[in-house]
Amino acid sequence: MQAGSTITLGDRSLSLEQIWQRLDEVPDPEIPAISLVDLGIIRDVRWEDGTLEVTVSPTYSGCPATSMIKLEIIKALTELGIPRIDLKRQLSPPWTTDWISERGRKRLEDYGIAPPQPAGGPQHCPHCRAEELERISQFGSTPCKAQWRCKTCLEPFDYFKCI
Amino acid sequence: MAADPLFELLLRMGDNTLILAQRLSQWCGHGPTLEEDIALANIALDLTGHTQLWLGLAGEVEGAGRDADGLAFHRDVWDFRNTLLVEQPNGDFGQTIMRQYLFDAWHVLQLEALRESSNPQVAEIAEKAIKEVSYHQERSSETVIGLGDGTEESHARMQAALDLLLPYVGEFFANDAVDEIMKEAGIAPLPDSLRSAFDEQITPVMQAATLTVPDTDFAHSGGKSGRQHSEHLGHILPQMQWLQRAYPDASW
Numbered sequence: 001m002q003a004g005s006t007i008t009l010g011d012r013s014l015s016l017e018q019i020w021q022r023l024d025e026v027p028d029p030e031i032p033a034i035s036l037v038d039l040g041i042i043r044d045v046r047w048e049d050g051t052l053e054v055t056v057s058p059t060y061s062g063c064p065a066t067s068m069i070k071l072e073i074i075k076a077l078t079e080l081g082i083p084r085i086d087l088k089r090q091l092s093p094p095w096t097t098d099w100i101s102e103r104g105r106k107r108l109e110d111y112g113i114a115p116p117q118p119a120g121g122p123q124h125c126p127h128c129r130a131e132e133l134e135r136i137s138q139f140g141s142t143p144c145k146a147q148w149r150c151k152t153c154l155e156p157f158d159y160f161k162c163i
Numbered sequence: 164m165a166a167d168p169l170f171e172l173l174l175r176m177g178d179n180t181l182i183l184a185q186r187l188s189q190w191c192g193h194g195p196t197l198e199e200d201i202a203l204a205n206i207a208l209d210l211t212g213h214t215q216l217w218l219g220l221a222g223e224v225e226g227a228g229r230d231a232d233g234l235a236f237h238r239d240v241w242d243f244r245n246t247l248l249v250e251q252p253n254g255d256f257g258q259t260i261m262r263q264y265l266f267d268a269w270h271v272l273q274l275e276a277l278r279e280s281s282n283p284q285v286a287e288i289a290e291k292a293i294k295e296v297s298y299h300q301e302r303s304s305e306t307v308i309g310l311g312d313g314t315e316e317s318h319a320r321m322q323a324a325l326d327l328l329l330p331y332v333g334e335f336f337a338n339d340a341v342d343e344i345m346k347e348a349g350i351a352p353l354p355d356s357l358r359s360a361f362d363e364q365i366t367p368v369m370q371a372a373t374l375t376v377p378d379t380d381f382a383h384s385g386g387k388s389g390r391q392h393s394e395h396l397g398h399i400l401p402q403m404q405w406l407q408r409a410y411p412d413a414s415w
């Protein structure tokens with residue numbers, strides 16, 4: 001049973017909004033401080049003939065978390081009682097760090113990861129907020145991060161690369 | 164020509180990224196510093212991601228039921244279409260970085276052109292990959308400059324790497340029948356149309372690195388046509404494929 005954006009499953013109804021809310025509770029497997037919705041990789045959720053179509057854009061091409069992310073989405077939606085789920089991969093337009101939500105950026109910083117900046121480097125140290133910084137390496141512990149260091153508190157930190 | 168030219172083009176793209184990724188991942192745990200080790204492994208990972216896209220599309224185009232894994236793990240040397248440059252040994256760190264920079268400089272130009280491809284699937288893979296590859300080039304060019312314009316020792320090693328590897332660059336820019344058909348169809352650029360932009364990219368970098376570009380037109384060839392790979396590919400493949408050769412289509 002399908003009416004607009006709400007579908008009836010057994011004795012209850014489920015809106016697309018509730019589905020987005022559930023997806024917003026699924027943490028990114030590599031940076032659990034933010035959700036898949038915060039990361040901006042869920043591009044669309046819609047019903048198509050009783051099947052829930054979820055469109056996902058990959059972050060980095062070779063990101064090993066991609067298959068884990070698919071599993072986590074299917075698990076979360078299956079727990080909501082959705083019987084048929086179709087995950088679609090969307091390459092174009094390519095995912096950009098501009099799609100990370102404001103709340104996601106805040107959560108990254110609270111977690112100790114400097115959020116991406118168009119200038120190509122972190123704005124300030126996520127620990128002490130000092131602005132005297134130096135890059136240690138263009139790459140880091142995951143494909144999406146680089147390593148920087150704060151010259152004031154001397155702590156190294158991850159920077160979420162801007163792409 | 165036996166094979167579909169689009170299939171050939173996609174193999175050329177995917178085999179370049181696959182074999183270079185395999186070469187780079189051989190550094191994992193052996194890098195000169197932790198940061199460099201991580202960087203090479205991350206670049207290998209990006210290139211592996213591109214391989215999945217290119218070879219995945221190649222499998223679709225071929226329509227014979229082979230997916231990216233099938234193409235990567237169940238072909239032998241003569242079926243590979245990567246250029247000879249990417250199968251060359253890692254050598255020392257400088258040689259690996261020089262090989263990477265020469266490849267990146269071509270790769271960025273090739274992807275820029277493929278973004279305009281008349282084939283939308285080719286265009287969207289190129290659009291995705293170029294973001295990562297531009298970052299690779301940023302790093303490899305900085306590292307070439309740092310090492311070339313570094314100590315006497317590092318300079319000598321970088322010059323030796325450039326002398327050794329430059330003759331492998333010509334293959335990227337040599338047109339053949341596949342290229343002509345792809346150009347005609349608006350799918351891919353003619354390789355030689357990218358040469359002057361390539362030279363414009365590397366000349367200032369080599370200057371800043373205080374390195375002398377050898378004055379030679381000699382170009383090794385035979386990789387992208389599959390006619391004659393170097394012996395090195397025959398050693399890379401068993402290492403990469405042994406598990407799937409011993410246990411076909413194993414999963415865990």
Ligand SMILES: [Zn+2]
Nearest residue numbers: 125128150153
């Ligand atoms: Zn600090």
